[in-house]
Amino acid sequence: MKNLIIALLLLCVNLNSDEIKMPKTTNLTFQKECKSCHMAFQPTLLNSNSWIKVMDNLKEHFGTDASLDQQETKIIKDYLVNNSKNNIKNVTNEIYITKLPWFTRQHRRISEKTIAHPSIKTLSNCVACHKNAEKGNYDEDEIKIPGKSWSNR
Ligand code: HEC
Ligand code: HEC
Numbered sequence: 001m002k003n004l005i006i007a008l009l010l011l012c013v014n015l016n017s018d019e020i021k022m023p024k025t026t027n028l029t030f031q032k033e034c035k036s037c038h039m040a041f042q043p044t045l046l047n048s049n050s051w052i053k054v055m056d057n058l059k060e061h062f063g064t065d066a067s068l069d070q071q072e073t074k075i076i077k078d079y080l081v082n083n084s085k086n087n088i089k090n091v092t093n094e095i096y097i098t099k100l101p102w103f104t105r106q107h108r109r110i111s112e113k114t115i116a117h118p119s120i121k122t123l124s125n126c127v128a129c130h131k132n133a134e135k136g137n138y139d140e141d142e143i144k145i146p147g148k149s150w151s152n153r
Helices: 002-015 028-033 048-055 070-082 101-107
Strands: none
Touching: 028 070, 048 070
C-alpha cells in the first residue's frame, strides 16, 4: 500500500506539464545539427508525434531547409522521440512549442513591445530571457527579460 501511494505521488509529479527538465541523455548529433539556427530545444518540449512531424519534414522546416542525411536524421529522430514528453496537452500535434497551451499561459503577460526588443525578436528565442535554457533550466529566478528590470508580475 505504501509503495502504491509513493508510485501515485511520483506519477503526479511527472504529470506536471510545466516541468521541462533536460533528459538524462544528451545526443551529440542533435547538439551539432539542431543548434545552428536556434538553441537545441529540449526533447521534453514536444510529444513524440510532433517530433516525428518535425523530423519527417526537415526540408520545409519553418520556411527554411534544415535537411540532413538519412543516418543523422534517424539518430536525431530516435533521440527526440525516445525522450519526448507525451503528457503535454497538444491534441493537434502542434510543432510550434510556442503555440502550446502551457507555453502561451506561461508567457501571456509578455507584451508585443517587450518581444520587439532587438535581443529578443521572437518568443522562440528562449535564451534571450532564460539564460540557462540550453541546460534545460527555466527556473523563474533565472529569468532576465532584456530591456526590463524583471518582476514576476
Ligand atoms: C537552417 C536553420 C535551422 C536549422 C538547422 C534547424 N532549425 Fe528549427 N527552426 C528554424 C526556424 C527559422 C524556426 C522558426 C522560428 C520562429 O518561428 O521564430 C525553427 C523552429 C523550430 C521549432 C519550433 C520552435 C518554436 O518556436 O516553437 C522546433 C521544435 C525546431 N525548430 C526543431 C529543430 C530541430 C529538431 C532541428 C535539427 C534537426 C532544427 N530545428 C534545425 C531553423 C532551423
Ligand atoms: C521574452 C522573454 C521570454 C522568452 C523569449 C521565453 N520565455 Fe519562458 N518565461 C518567461 C517569463 C517572464 C516566465 C515566467 C512567467 C511567470 O511566472 O509569470 C517564463 C516561464 C517559462 C516556463 C515556466 C517556468 C516555471 O518554473 O514556472 C518555462 C518552462 C519556459 N518559460 C520555457 C520557455 C521556452 C522553452 C522558451 C523558448 C521556446 C521560452 N520560455 C521563451 C520569459 C520568456
